[in-house]
Amino acid sequence: MKRKQKRFLQMTLLFTAALIFLPDVGLWSLYKDKHLEKSAEPGEQQTLPLGMGDGQLFTWTDGLKRKDWHDYESIQKDAMRSGKGEHGKPYPLTEEDHDDSAYRENGFNIFVSNNIALERSLPDIRHPNCKHKVYLEKLPNTSIIIPFHNEGWTSLLRTIHSIINRTPDSLIAEIILVDDFSDREHLKEKLEEYMVRFAKVRIVRTKKREGLIRTRLLGASLARGEVLTFLDSHCEVNVNWLPPLLNQIALNHKTIVCPMIDVIDHNHFGYEAQAGDAMRGAFDWEMYYKRIPIPPELQRADPSDPFESPVMAGGLFAVNRKWFWELGGYDPGLEIWGGEQYEISFKVWMCGGGMFDVPCSRVGHIYRKYVPYKVPSGTSLARLFTFGWREDIRPGEPLHTRKFCFDAISHSSPVTLYDCHGMKGNQHWSYRKDKTLFHPVSNSCIDCNPAEKKIFMNRCDPLSETQQWMFEHINMTVLEKFNSKASS
Structure with a gap:
């Protein structure tokens, strides 16, 4: 009796699978008739239900054959x-x-x-x-x-x-x-x-x-x-x-x-x-x-x-x-x-x-941490430093022509040049009354080593001459307004 019940269950499962998946008579064919045999909008990419792809070909009423390209x-x-x-x-x-x-x-x-x-x-x-x-x-x-x-x-x-x-x-x-x-x-x-x-x-x-x-x-x-x-x-x-x-x-x-x-x-x-x-x-x-x-x-x-x-x-x-x-x-x-x-x-x-x-x-x-090689057209730190509209610092002249910005990660990291991204973060700088360039992310300031011609991040020290940065033109009204907004 148990053997007959087992065979009956097997036949039932086979019949159910056939009813669902047979290409021409199963429920899958009903889905295909309803959803796949339709006019595709120009540029529209057709979507199949889960598990119905597997590299098969499907024809839409626009006459074009499509397939599942997944490997x-x-x-x-x-x-x-x-x-x-x-x-x-x-x-x-x-x-x-x-x-x-x-x-x-x-x-x-x-x-x-x-x-x-x-x-x-x-x-x-x-x-x-x-x-x-x-x-x-x-x-x-x-x-x-x-x-x-x-x-x-x-x-x-x-x-x-x-x-x-x-x-x-x-x-x-x-x-x-x-x-x-x-x-x-x-x-x-x-x-x-x-x-x-x-x-x-x-x-x-x-x-x-x-x-x-x-x-x-x-x-x-x-x-x-x-x-x-x-x-x-x-x-x-x-x-x-x-x-x-x-x-x-x-x-x-x-x-x-x-x-x-x-x-x-x-x-x-x-x-x-x-x-x-x-x-x-x-x-x-x-x-x-x-x-x-x-x-x-x-x-x-x-x-x-x-x-x-x-x-x-x-x-x-x-x-x-x-x-x-x-x-x-x-x-x-x-x-x-x-x-x-x-x-x-x-x-x-x-x-x-x-x-x-x-x-x-x-x-x-x-996305590189910094550009590791020299650019043929040159990128010189000796040129004028300019503040962009997004509180970054861009080397180059005339104003705003360069696509590189000062970038720093930690209080002891070197200051590098990286593609300007305009999202502040590592490229966010403040020019303060004490003439230091402050970096909120690392809570430190730009320092320089004149002998080695390097600039790096260091603990802010208003008395340090190597942290004094002079700009030719400074609008103190705008600067004070910006710094008060940044600190609030």
């Missing part, structure tokens, strides 16, 4: 990984590991980079809807262009490994590493030998220091892919990062698309979203890039859908190759950081294109 085998392998730094967790640093020498050559902690796996796993921090989206079956291939100058060995290799491991091979036409006249030994013959294992990677080199823009242009001029995808040399791409970008371009070739740029901490290499996550790119009257919230009236019903943005951040984006050159590419006169994101963004809008940020595409990026 579930790779995702499962990543989920099984363990070790320091895996799943994007911060590397556990001891007191002895906090050594400024680890930052000196790269602007980030190369000790940590060298001690986490080149193929480490990352957390999938996309919006949940992204896990079930399907994209066009036929997507254009792309040339991935990565410029670099004296990049750290493991940070560069981790960029390549993450691309190879998390990108469908059919979508990669080539990966072009463009060396901007590096002089470090590990980036010469050793790099050539290492990259032989990757059939689609090739290395090209400039004959002199060209700077970021002309280096990118060199890579773009040699590219063969239908789409150009620009990345930095210290990135880690996340799960299924490329199909959402290519899908948007396939629907409209006059489109530049950007991934969500996540933060890889320059010290412990922890991986997390930027503050505020999905926000639009913008700029202020000083032409400094900033991120602003999406107004409620422009927010999508599905927050995982692509959204338009006035300007892009600059370094990480994809664009149709032919259209990139129709736009004129980059102005080759632009130097290391020359506002190239504005040039491209303005061209896009003036030429009838669109600029989109794509929440379902995520790429981690190391």
